[in-house]
Amino acid sequence: MPTVPPATLLIQTAFIGDVILMTALLEYLHHTEPATPVDVLVRRGNESLVAGHPHVRHVLIWDKKHRKYAALWDLLRQIRAAHYGRVVTLQRFASTGFLTAFSRAPERVGFSKNPLSGFFTRRVPHAIGDGTHEVERNLRLLNEELGMKNEELTDASNSSFFIAHSSLRAASKPRLYPSAADEATAAAYAAGPYVCVAPTSVWFTKQYPEEKWLELLAALPSGLRVLLLGGPPDVAACERLAAASGRAGVENLSGKLGLLASAALMRGAVMNYVNDSAPMHLCSAVDAPVTAVFCSTVPAFGFGPLSPISFVVETKEKLACKPCGLHGHGACPLGHFRCAHSIEVGQLLESMISG
The missing domain is CATH 3.40.50.2000 (Glycogen Phosphorylase B;)
Structure with a gap:
């Protein structure tokens, strides 16, 4: 033996x-x-x-x-x-x-x-x-x-x-293994073509602004369902986004799915829109298509997406203040948050066309 x-x-x-x-x-x-x-x-x-x-x-x-x-x-x-x-x-x-x-x-x-x-x-x-x-x-x-x-x-x-x-x-890349129960939970929400949006972050300066997410929801093709993802602390923000969008077919799933069920759901999406945060890494671990918005941080830190279909979106402006830190801040240190507000929604839409 x-x-x-x-x-x-x-x-x-x-x-x-x-x-x-x-x-x-x-x-x-x-x-x-x-x-x-x-x-x-x-x-x-x-x-x-x-x-x-x-x-x-x-x-x-x-x-x-x-x-x-x-x-x-x-x-x-x-x-x-x-x-x-x-x-x-x-x-x-x-x-x-x-x-x-x-x-x-x-x-x-x-x-x-x-x-x-x-x-x-x-x-x-x-x-x-x-x-x-x-x-x-x-x-x-x-x-x-x-x-x-x-x-x-x-x-x-x-x-x-x-x-x-x-x-x-x-x-040797990150890999997660959703269980049969996780897959079944995800399947209940996966009917028809859909995109997932994870709009929040623990850090304010790593989070694409709410008004920008609303622009994206208004610009997405009308035939796509939009599923909002996040944890229990994100429920209110996602609910506010869903209500303000006025868009049919937006469903707030934040706080309703575990991490592995969320990963399974993201794997079947037409595209996943995320910040430089945990949902991006969930996509990497199940090879889900992802568009990652980097506001105050940069991919050169070494935390970018690893999915086969991956897009990184950053401001096109040359900002001397970006990056302003390895993680993020509770507010823009200079008060203008240009690294986020100058990212055009069209840049996010381009990834869906390319993908």
Whole structure:
């Protein structure tokens, strides 16, 4: 009977989009180490993304809102008791660095920017802004050669090595697996041609303005149904948008669908219009067509869409203030929000024609 290798633990306790991008590592490990069990640690609220994932053995949950630091110690004891062979943190914060550094795993891997990286057995550089996608940055935690540029791989090795690594990089993209129940939930709303619109974001400066979304709804072909998506906090904004549009066939589904059911619904859409936010990554993980609006941020940060049919829409103005930060702000720091208001709705419509 073959011996089962020690399990690997992947730690990603950030936001929904970060967990989705982490699933590329699950695909990589499934291809390269199919016998190695893989567990994941996520923050409470994100566990539904990976609870039924075919390449995940167990899901550990950190409740950051209740006994945050006591729960962290409980997790450390749980991690030590599991005797992981490798613990990998995808974050650059002390909390997950703590779990990794003191996990007692023989392999402790993370980014060199983590304040506790001195206790890791392997530290990987992390640079934002050079166009490298976050998936590539994360994959380097498991294989640094996957982070090399194609020309570097070619120079450093023979053609078979280059082809093998290029193929593996292509296969190692984010992937989610909606259940049969998720598919059935989505199917109930998927009759006829439709577009999905996810109009909100946690950050104000990453959100295309409401009046611009209303312009888009007015300009979309009349035969298309419009399904508004979002979580429970987005219900009021989506309801307001639906009511103000005056358009027939607009349905507010925010707060009604889980993440995986939303992904399944987006996969069947003619087009999905989203901000630089979690719904964009849902599209990437199920190969759904997507048009992503980047207001204050830029794709060069490494968080752009990865779907086969992907469009990025940005202002055509040359703004010295864009980007104004890696994440976003509660308001435009300069008060004009030109990076959003100067994006023309026609730019969004062009992607539907091209797609």
